[in-house]
Amino acid sequence: EAQVTQNPRYLITVTGKKLTVTCSQNMNHEYMSWYRQDPGLGLRQIYYSMNVEVTDKGDVPEGYKVSRKEKRNFPLILESPSPNQTSLYFCASRGRGGYTFGSGTRLTVV
Amino acid sequence: ELKVEQNPLFLSMQEGKNYTIYCNYSTTSDRLYWYRQDPGKSLESLFVLLSNGAVKQEGRLMASLDTKARLSTLHITAAVHDLSATYFCAVGPPNTGNQFYFGTGTSLTVIP
Numbered sequence: 001e002a003q004v005t006q007n008p009r010y011l012i013t014v015t016g017k018k019l020t021v022t023c024s025q026n027m028n029h030e031y032m033s034w035y036r037q038d039p040g041l042g043l044r045q046i047y048y049s050m051n052v053e054v055t056d057k058g059d060v061p062e063g064y065k066v067s068r069k070e071k072r073n074f075p076l077i078l079e080s081p082s083p084n085q086t087s088l089y090f091c092a093s094r095g096r097g098g099y100t101f102g103s104g105t106r107l108t109v110v
Numbered sequence: 111e112l113k114v115e116q117n118p119l120f121l122s123m124q125e126g127k128n129y130t131i132y133c134n135y136s137t138t139s140d141r142l143y144w145y146r147q148d149p150g151k152s153l154e155s156l157f158v159l160l161s162n163g164a165v166k167q168e169g170r171l172m173a174s175l176d177t178k179a180r181l182s183t184l185h186i187t188a189a190v191h192d193l194s195a196t197y198f199c200a201v202g203p204p205n206t207g208n209q210f211y212f213g214t215g216t217s218l219t220v221i222p
Contacts, residue, residue, distance in 0.1 A: 033210075035212075040214070041214070042198070042212050042213060042214035042215055043198070043212040045209065045210070048209060058209070090152065090153070092153075094210075097155060097158055098143045098155050098158050098200075099143070099145075099153070099155065099200075099210065100155070101145075101152045101153045101154075102152060103151070103152045104151075104152050
């Protein structure tokens with residue numbers, strides 16, 4: 001089954017403790033992206049990657065890092081999380097029919 | 111800055127009624143997508159509209175695209191409770207690679 005797999009689904013952490021949210025797709029898509037979703041603000045793009053070793057900032061990249069060492073994986077790294085990064089995060093990959101989204105990661109930073 | 115606006119933001123409608131959700135965007139685009147999101151769930155692709163005048167239908171939902179007016183509509187026919195969800199449109203302008211811009215979403219509640 002074609003899918004985008006994110007882990008974990010839920011995460012509660014403390015301010016400043018580094019964390020990584022993993023994302024993997026099995027559709028051989030070149031393009032992958034991370035979004036955060038906040039009430040009233042819709043979906044905002046954090047980072048995207050056009051291909052392996054090619055990444056670029058989206059609209060809200062501050063406080064986040066990504067890497068794309070292999071085509072299927074696109075992890076999101078928060079080096080020093082802060083409470084304003086509490087949000088619902090989605091990874092997505094894009095093919096001909098548009099985006100396929102992961103199931104989401106609900107992150108709470110206390 | 112590209113803007114994608116959806117109207118209405120919230121919609122409560124009775125079962126059996128018809129309604130239309132509007133998606134306006136501020137720059138040229140030849141690609142428009144509609145997604146559905148159930149509470150606490152991920153986004154599911156509904157329609158892909160790739161040309162002016164494109165019309166797609168699936169069950170009680172029909173989407174159309176007018177690139178000249180920079181407008182897409184999502185029409186709901188004879189609504190049923192199962193259609194309750196949040197609907198997003200997304201635009202992929204030319205010369206932006208694969209970047210998408212999402213509308214803020216329309217939260218639809220269908221009342222029995």
